[in-house]
Amino acid sequence: RKEVEQDPGPFNVPEGATVAFNCTYSNSASQSFFWYRQDCRKEPKLLMSVYSSGNEDGRFTAQLNRASQYISLLIRDSKLSDSATYLCVVSPTDSWGKLQFGAGTQVVVTP
Amino acid sequence: DAGVTQSPTHLIKTRGQQVTLRCSPKSGHDTVSWYQQALGQGPQFIFQYYEEEERQRGNFPDRFSGHQFPNYSSELNVNALLLGDSALYLCASSISGRSRNEQFFGPGTRLTVL
Numbered sequence: 001r002k003e004v005e006q007d008p009g010p011f012n013v014p015e016g017a018t019v020a021f022n023c024t025y026s027n028s029a030s031q032s033f034f035w036y037r038q039d040c041r042k043e044p045k046l047l048m049s050v051y052s053s054g055n056e057d058g059r060f061t062a063q064l065n066r067a068s069q070y071i072s073l074l075i076r077d078s079k080l081s082d083s084a085t086y087l088c089v090v091s092p093t094d095s096w097g098k099l100q101f102g103a104g105t106q107v108v109v110t111p
Numbered sequence: 112d113a114g115v116t117q118s119p120t121h122l123i124k125t126r127g128q129q130v131t132l133r134c135s136p137k138s139g140h141d142t143v144s145w146y147q148q149a150l151g152q153g154p155q156f157i158f159q160y161y162e163e164e165e166r167q168r169g170n171f172p173d174r175f176s177g178h179q180f181p182n183y184s185s186e187l188n189v190n191a192l193l194l195g196d197s198a199l200y201l202c203a204s205s206i207s208g209r210s211r212n213e214q215f216f217g218p219g220t221r222l223t224v225l
Contacts, residue, residue: 093212098156099203
């Protein structure tokens with residue numbers, strides 16, 4: 001079983017619509033959680049950290065469910081520029097060490 | 112404020128050769144991690160360096176080795192290259208002791224082994 005699992009998609013989303021997807025993780029000792037965004041053939045870029053109480057950053061909302069070991073990301077009012085692969089990331093420690101990545105969920109926003 | 116930089120951007124080698132990749136962390140960052148990303152996969156952790164020592168290592172063979180210099184920059188060395196080593200190699204920097212393990216990535220080095 002993979003440590004972090006994601007639906008690979010693609011999620012085809014009309015511009016202006018809302019899209020949501022999640023990932024599951026296997027290590028219950030995971031401490032930190034993140035969503036990264038990766039454009040084709042580019043490096044991953046930190047989109048947002050995910051906090052236990054859930055958090056929002058503009059059009060993006062992240063939720064964490066520790067009991068069920070899943071993390072979700074919701075994108076409202078999708079823009080063409082939101083087309084990318086979204087990587088779910090967990091860390092077994094809060095302050096250092098490896099990040100464990102899912103294989104990514106591809107989102108394609110269409111006009 | 113310069114971000115994470117890596118060199119070279121692209122590299123082509125043949126099986127059995129050795130390669131060295133370089134990384135300079137963001138200003139103020141003291142920790143460097145290396146990842147390998149194969150096509151269609153998420154990045155896989157190779158190792159992390161802090162205070163010039165390897166602090167943690169992923170499931171990679173000893174052919175993968177690294178170094179961190181006093182200025183926090185780092186090198187990744189891969190010996191006896193295999194076809195399967197073809198991948199995007201990413202360097203990430205962070206600040207040790209911060210409340211969360213946020214890591215920031217460089218543009219990567221795309222290695223092709225023929």
